[in-house]
Amino acid sequence: MFAAQTGQDITYDKLLAPIDGFADSLRTFISEGGHGANVTVPFKLEAYEAADEVSERAGHARAANTLKFDAGRIYADNTDGVGLVRDIRANLGVAPEGKRVLLMGAGGAARGVLLPLLEARPAILVIANRTVEKAMQLASGNQHQPLAAHTELSGAGFTSLAGQQFDIVINATSSSLSDELPPLPDKLFAPGALAYDMMYGKGLTSFLSYAQAQNAALLADGLGMLVEQAAESFWIWRGVRPDTRPVILALRKG
Numbered sequence: 001m002f003a004a005q006t007g008q009d010i011t012y013d014k015l016l017a018p019i020d021g022f023a024d025s026l027r028t029f030i031s032e033g034g035h036g037a038n039v040t041v042p043f044k045l046e047a048y049e050a051a052d053e054v055s056e057r058a059g060h061a062r063a064a065n066t067l068k069f070d071a072g073r074i075y076a077d078n079t080d081g082v083g084l085v086r087d088i089r090a091n092l093g094v095a096p097e098g099k100r101v102l103l104m105g106a107g108g109a110a111r112g113v114l115l116p117l118l119e120a121r122p123a124i125l126v127i128a129n130r131t132v133e134k135a136m137q138l139a140s141g142n143q144h145q146p147l148a149a150h151t152e153l154s155g156a157g158f159t160s161l162a163g164q165q166f167d168i169v170i171n172a173t174s175s176s177l178s179d180e181l182p183p184l185p186d187k188l189f190a191p192g193a194l195a196y197d198m199m200y201g202k203g204l205t206s207f208l209s210y211a212q213a214q215n216a217a218l219l220a221d222g223l224g225m226l227v228e229q230a231a232e233s234f235w236i237w238r239g240v241r242p243d244t245r246p247v248i249l250a251l252r253k254g
Contacts, residue, residue, distance in 0.1 A: 001250065002234045002242040010238075022046045030069050036237045037067045038230070044078075044108060051076030061112040066233040077236055080109070081116030083229025084198070084222075088168065089120070091224045091248065094194050096120035096168060102161070103127050104182055105172035106134035109198060113172065114138070118147040125153050126166070129173075130182065132157035158183045165190040169211065171197040176205035189216040198222040224248055 003010040015037075017025035022043045029037065039047040044063035048054060051064060055077040058064045064076035088094050101122040103110055106129035117125060129135035135155035143153050162185040169189065175182055176199035189195065195211030200223040204212065208219045227244050235241045 001247050002231065005242050005246070006234075006238075006240045008238055008240060017043065023050060026050060026067075026074075030074075035069055036233075038233055039065050039067060041108075044112075048076055048078075050074055057081060057112075057115055060115045061108070063108050063112055065112070065229070066236055068236055077233075078112050079229040079232035079236070080225070081113035082232050083225045083227075084113045084170070084196075085116045085120050086228040086232075086244075087220070087224035088194065088196065091228075091245070092194060092218060092220055094168065094218070096122050098123045099167040100124040100165065100190065101126070101168045101170070102164075102166040102188070103170050103172055104158075105129060105174075106131070106138045106155070107172070107174075109172040109174075111138065113170075114142060115145075115147065118142070118145060118151055118153070121150045122168070123150075123152065124166075125151050126161070126164070127153075127155045128158050128161060128182075129155070130158065132160075159185070161185050161188060164188070166193060168194045168196065169216070171195075171199070171205075171207045176202065176207055179206045181206045181210055184210065186214065189214050192217045194218040194220065196220045196222075198225060200226060223251060227251065 044065055047064040047067055048058055048062055052073040053075045058076045058078040061078045064078050066077040066079050068075040099122045127135045127139050139153050139155035142148055167190050176197055193216050195216040197205045197207045199205050200221040227248050231242050231244045
């Protein structure tokens with residue numbers, strides 16, 4: 001859809017690598033004339049490790065979802081975080097600057113979006129996780145980032161969130177894949193709050209259903225993030241930035 005919109009000549013296909021054969025699949029694709037690739041779970045760490053050069057975003061997350069092949073070298077980037085922030089800001093009309101943000105999860109998905117979230121300068125960013133130590137390690141490892149100078153960054157367990165309210169609550173856990181819900185306290189959403197689930201394609205996830213019952217003002221799944229991170233990948237490959245809005249609308253219509 002991006003290629004048709006921008007007049008770019010691209011053949012884009014899906015390649016299914018064996019669980020233990022990502023590196024071989026990548027080498028084969030490059031030898032057959034591949035110019036770039038999007039990489040999804042569970043291969044983002046291997047994509048990062050396969051690179052000769054990595055972006056700051058990929059280096060921070062230690063994971064890559066976008067690869068570009070040029071002159072025998074592999075360049076790796078991570079566009080998930082910028083895709084998330086652009087979706088929140090441009091498509092949903094919510095400015096993260098100065099907001100109280102809760103990021104649920106401390107795994108690869110959370111690491112991938114943390115740097116762009118800090119770039120957006122929220123007033124408070126709390127990372128919450130079932131394993132509290134992981135949340136605290138992720139927060140403490142980034143508290144001295146220059147980008148964190150404008151943000152109160154901390155890690156916590158879910159139970160310690162009681163009594164706090166947030167303007168943006170982002171679910172970066174895998175709970176929605178199994179229709180589960182992290183143990184969240186009531187009254188978590190501030191007036192006008194956005195509830196954002198990175199999962200998409202399932203209608204209302206368990207998290208978004210909970211947020212709706214808790215009177216969150218705005219509910220969003222991760223489809224916009226999917227399109228926005230893909231647009232960033234497209235720009236990395238071709239130096240052309242497509243218009244994401246008509247693509248999001250087309251995908252919403254099915």
